[in-house]
Amino acid sequence: MTPPPPSRRDFLSAGAAVVAGLGGAPAWEAALDGWARRTRGPAAGVEAILMRSNLQGSWVSFDPIGLFVEPGATIRWTVQANVHTTTAYHPRNGHHPLRIPAAAAPWDSGYLVNPGDHFEVTLTVPGVYDYFCTPHEAMGMVGRIIVGKAVGPGAAPFDYWVGRPGTADWLHVPEAARRTFPSVARILSERRVHPVVPRSAG
Numbered sequence: 001m002t003p004p005p006p007s008r009r010d011f012l013s014a015g016a017a018v019v020a021g022l023g024g025a026p027a028w029e030a031a032l033d034g035w036a037r038r039t040r041g042p043a044a045g046v047e048a049i050l051m052r053s054n055l056q057g058s059w060v061s062f063d064p065i066g067l068f069v070e071p072g073a074t075i076r077w078t079v080q081a082n083v084h085t086t087t088a089y090h091p092r093n094g095h096h097p098l099r100i101p102a103a104a105a106p107w108d109s110g111y112l113v114n115p116g117d118h119f120e121v122t123l124t125v126p127g128v129y130d131y132f133c134t135p136h137e138a139m140g141m142v143g144r145i146i147v148g149k150a151v152g153p154g155a156a157p158f159d160y161w162v163g164r165p166g167t168a169d170w171l172h173v174p175e176a177a178r179r180t181f182p183s184v185a186r187i188l189s190e191r192r193v194h195p196v197v198p199r200s201a202g
């Protein structure tokens with residue numbers, strides 16, 4: 001029942017429009033936004049997160065970067081531009097620190113390379129889920145989902161594990177990523193937090 005993603009021709013004609021300087025949001029962006037809305041479908045409890053980038057790749061982000069959902073919601077990440085992953089902060093994902101509920105299964109989408117490529121998880125265990133994009137974590141491409149209530153390791157300070165047994169090889173969350181996460185309080189208040197797009201993003 002999922003409609004096909006925008007065709008290659010859509011992107012080529014959109015590219016021509018950008019080159020022609022017609023102003024406003026690029027046509028490809030509008031096409032993808034519309035497609036993402038349609039693919040969200042009528043089923044309640046499916047939440048769409050876009051994986052965005054400017055043309056140069058100097059700005060990348062999940063959008064929304066902060067999201068509140070009820071337990072049992074399905075999250076669908078869709079590539080809008082550039083190449084991304086959605087990967088849970090979990091020791092099984094390359095020794096990243098545990099920042100999802102201990103009882104929850106970690107996920108890793110692997111590389112999603114084409115606009116429209118997507119990946120889904122269904123989150124049932126209440127708590128805070130922090131995740132990152134493998135190629136862009138160091139640039140601060142991370143996101144946070146709160147399922148039901150703000151509990152678990154994701155609600156703890158970034159370095160809560162330091163000195164605990166079995167965590168010696170856990171990585172740290174990069175500084176740019178730490179600055180990017182919306183706070184738990186803001187997500188609980190706003191339910192859906194969008195990224196700030198810098199003026200220089202182009």
Ligand SMILES: [Cu+2]
Pocket residue numbers: 060083084085133134135136141
């Ligand atoms: Cu990315």
